Amino acid sequence: MNEENSRNLYDRALSVMPGGVNSSVRAAIEPYPFFVERGDGGHVVDADGNRYVDWVMGLGPLLLGHDLPQPVESAVQKHASNGPMFGAPTPIEVEHAEFVTRHVPSVEMIRFVNSGTEATVSAVRLARAYTGRDKVVVMQGSYHGANDSTLVEGEGTHVSPSSPGIPDDFAEHTIAVPFNDHEAAQHVFEEHGDDIACVLVEPVLANYGIVTPADEYHETLSDLCDDHGSLLVFDEVITGFRVGGLQCAQGEFGIDPDLTTFGKIIGGGFPVGAIGGKAEVMRNFTPSGDVFQAGTFSGHPVTMAAGLETLKFAAENDVYDHVNSLGEQLRRGLTEICADQAPEYTVAGLDSLFKVIFTRDGPDDLDGQCEAGCRQRTACPRYEYCPKNGGDVAAGETDRWRRVFWPQMKEQGIFLSQNQFESQFVSYAHTEEDVEETLEAYKEAL
Template identity: 65%
Template sequence: MNLESSRDLYDRALSVLPGGVNSPVRASYPYPAFIERGDGAHVIDADGNRYIDYVAGYGPVLLGHSLPDRVIAAIQSQVSDGPMYGAPTEVEVELAEFITRHVPSIEMVRFVNSGTEATTAAVRLARGYTGRDKVVIMQGGYHGAQESTLIEGDQHEAAPSSPGVPAEFAANTIPVPFNDEGAVEAVFEDHGSEIAAVLTEPLLGNQGIVMPQPGYHETLRELTREHGALLIFDEVMTGFRVGGLGCAQSHFGIEPDLTTLAKVIGGGFPIGAIGGRTEIMESLTPAGDVFEAGTFSGHPVTMTAGLETLRYAAEENVYEHLSDLGEQLRSGLVDIVADQAPAYTVTGIDSMFKVIFTRDGPAQTGACSAGCRQDPDCPHSQACPKNAGDVNAAATDRWERVFYHQMREQGVLLTPNQFESEFLTAAHTAEDIEETLEAYKAVL
């Protein structure tokens, strides 16, 4: 496979971009494929290599790279009317109405410009609304590049996970293991009156996909209500991907107090949002005193792209198609893993999937048929990752150094490390799935 153009572009990029990229997850070893254009469910790199794409922009690309004509027409019409105004527009009201109509817990929305902005504002809002400072997060959870959540350790000793984050932030952030009810109960027993919120993804999406165990979210919901704290679901990744129009919270049957969204709701353009109950949301300025603002918030081109993408998904059975493809892909992966790498674990739900290179697990005979569901009766249950530590213990180097590159040579583009989820789009076909399974079979 010729990658000379990508190599030369990376060489140029290293002179003008730190590490040669604008986000560290793109820095695959020894250099990334520089993408020139997208075509349906495929991308073509600078050397003309064509790949079935499962990166999907790390989630935002729901409909594929060739947008439906009606979506393109709406975006072009908005661009022709002017890129932005710094004033309210009807389309931002329409997108907010769509979200509040379909997501059970959301009564009001504030649009921002990224998932990081959304989670940062949600933490500030929770602290402002409750008058408390401490926030509980999940070890290995990802909530963007913000100081309150770039924290590692445990409930007894937390520290910044990056230089530049003051230690004072760690003093008010309490990491606990995902799926560990005892740990979070102990935290509330010790600090219940100080905790403003529990911030969690419905599933850990930056840890190869770790599903919640039965009852875990219910425990979080009960504890936060009992102690007057807020439950925040970070649905930046799962929003309008898992659980269809109702998002992951509808799938799991939990109504958080606040929800953060991004990715899909922008239709491929930069966006973020915080949503929740009216009484909480009206604490934000100008209705309340908790400050939040942004020049590009509610950007009319982004609002148009997001609204038309979600309308198309709702009207054209996109979620049914994605669910069927996801079942087909994960079921095929379970069969391949059982035959060729029985210690590995297939995870995912709806349009998300991953194979985690878990070690020393039992044979997959009788494993969940379409990806781990944390079923305690499953023969593979003990080996399925329950938290970030379990994923970190997997053969992550093999994924990054060997597997990713071999799959790329097979014409399949995956996220370049063990920790990022893969995503399906509405443009993928059953034939793409079969070709992908053949690639997994050849490489594993």
């Protein structure tokens, strides 16, 4: 496989960008990443003309694939031709807000911003102001963007910033608990309930290997928040409008969070973030309240058009049936392959998310295991071995995944997420042929 142009581009990039990239995960592959020149349906073509089946899909935003359907493309072109942006409200942002509030059960009002990070930062600020409290509970290993309040490592109140440049004082207000650990959450609220502003949680750990919630886990968090006057904040930057369709993961799991953060699909592939939630809470944002939140590019008309038309297209066509069906085919096929070739590995995911986690141990007998991705079933023979939280995923063979497995898949023309932790995504542009090609590559690489 010729990679001369990518190698030369990376050499040039190292001189003008830290690490040669604008987001660190893109350089996770050694010795250098390939540079994408264009997308084509469910594929990407790199700067050397190599073609790959793309299961990264921009790390999640591209529900429809790289080729936008005509209604979406027309809307983007129309709003781009009207002018780049205006520093004033536009009709399309009202239409997009109305669509989201009609379909997501907990969202009565919404504020559009420019990234998932900006959404979570603003949601935490809002929760602290609304409750008059400072402490925030997060899941160990979860990622909520480049948020100084949530970039922590450690457990319970014994946490510290996970990046230089963040004052230790910031971490003093953050409490980290293991995902899916009912007792840990209850203990934290017993000790600090009167000081907790919110629990910030992904409904599915989707940036740390794909870990689904155990039975009643989110109900436990919701009850604890209700009992102690804290807010439950769902981070649906990844799962929003992918898991659970238009109702998002909160609809899938039947949970009614106080606030929800969005990103990725809600912008149709353009830069975006959003905070949605109960009107009583949301009205505390300026200008209707006192909690400052503003942004020059917030509600950008091109992004609003792309996001709204993407969701409308999904609502009016078979998008979710298609992507979820292919996702299940992938997970079922991978479950069979792993049972035969790597029985200790865990197949994870739901709807249009999928991943093989390189767990180190598994049961002797796989009879009765989850057939299309781990569901945390206590009756599953893998239950004692499958990841329950971020720490379990990190304990897997992460170096083998990145240094041995990923390059073998790339050589076969399959583009997977750059490490064991990021999700992989099915798009409307993918086909059954893409699934079969990918499964054959897994057989060879595993």
